[in-house]
Amino acid sequence: MHLSIFSNVIKGETPEAVAAKTRGYGLRSVQFIPSRAEIGFGFDARMAEASFERWAEAYRREGVEVCGVGGYLNLLHHDPARRRQNLEAFKAYLRGMRTLGCRYISTETGSYAPTGDWDFDPRNRTPAAWDDLRRVTDELLAVAAQEDVVILYEPYIVNVCFSPELGARFVREMASVHLALLMDPTNWFEADLVRPDLIADVIARGFAAERGLFRLAHAKDVTPAAPGADKPGLPGPGQGLLDYATYVRLLKAHAYDGPLVVEHLTEAEVPAALAYVQRFIDAPGS
Numbered sequence: 001m002h003l004s005i006f007s008n009v010i011k012g013e014t015p016e017a018v019a020a021k022t023r024g025y026g027l028r029s030v031q032f033i034p035s036r037a038e039i040g041f042g043f044d045a046r047m048a049e050a051s052f053e054r055w056a057e058a059y060r061r062e063g064v065e066v067c068g069v070g071g072y073l074n075l076l077h078h079d080p081a082r083r084r085q086n087l088e089a090f091k092a093y094l095r096g097m098r099t100l101g102c103r104y105i106s107t108e109t110g111s112y113a114p115t116g117d118w119d120f121d122p123r124n125r126t127p128a129a130w131d132d133l134r135r136v137t138d139e140l141l142a143v144a145a146q147e148d149v150v151i152l153y154e155p156y157i158v159n160v161c162f163s164p165e166l167g168a169r170f171v172r173e174m175a176s177v178h179l180a181l182l183m184d185p186t187n188w189f190e191a192d193l194v195r196p197d198l199i200a201d202v203i204a205r206g207f208a209a210e211r212g213l214f215r216l217a218h219a220k221d222v223t224p225a226a227p228g229a230d231k232p233g234l235p236g237p238g239q240g241l242l243d244y245a246t247y248v249r250l251l252k253a254h255a256y257d258g259p260l261v262v263e264h265l266t267e268a269e270v271p272a273a274l275a276y277v278q279r280f281i282d283a284p285g286s
Helices: 015-024 052-062 080-100 127-147 164-174 199-210 244-253 267-282
Strands: 002-005 029-032 065-070 104-107 150-153 179-183 214-219 259-262
Touching: 002 267, 015 052, 029 259, 052 065, 052 080, 065 080, 065 259, 080 104, 080 127, 104 214, 127 150, 127 164, 127 179, 150 164, 150 214, 164 179, 164 199, 179 199, 199 244, 244 267, 259 267
Parallel strands: 002 029, 002 259, 029 065, 065 104, 104 150, 150 179, 179 214, 214 259
Antiparallel strands: none
16 A cells, blocks of 8 residues: 545645655555546646646656546536536546546536535425436446446445445446546545544444445545534644554555545645555555
């Protein structure tokens, strides 16, 4: 297992500058965030505008692998025109992955909320939403199959697949080798679960649900919901309550030996975050 990072955390005027800085942090891979993707939570820094070809070459020269794409677009946007734009952009990402040299692209399972892509809407938890997601996924899987790449859905509490159990159920129902899951325990915490005495159990439950189905893993943190907020905070690793000892131990127990992708942080926070997570990777017996 090795550390990776969302590419847009590292700032630079050109792809070459970003790639050189990435390698300078000791990182050997990135999850590439295209310019139109939307991370949310205040972390939507834009990458330098350039073609996939130029980004791929810049990273290649620095010996940095692109382990995946972060294609975070709302697949169930309530506005039909915007939804179509998002789906076509996602298909373009799928068609560009061969250029980047990767097979995995992650996203989440959509929200109908008119207030924002990362907000809850009661319609997200209806059979109609499940069927809508199936139709959208079928459309995207047709392209993923053509390109021989794998879409990774990331369960999150506000979306249609709001739990690891639902994410696993959806992947099994679709029964495609081009659909799997992305592991991120911080996404599973409803506000009442962000308690130190519950953290390890929530992580263990999610791993049991996603066993054999996840292909990449993320590293961020979770904090209690701020006053007036309806969902927990999701800062960078080491800034919250996530039990990293349990998380990394279970990744190893599930034979995961891929990149652990750090996200939801500023570039100034990168050295401390990398050191924090690496400590758990290196811990004996973890």
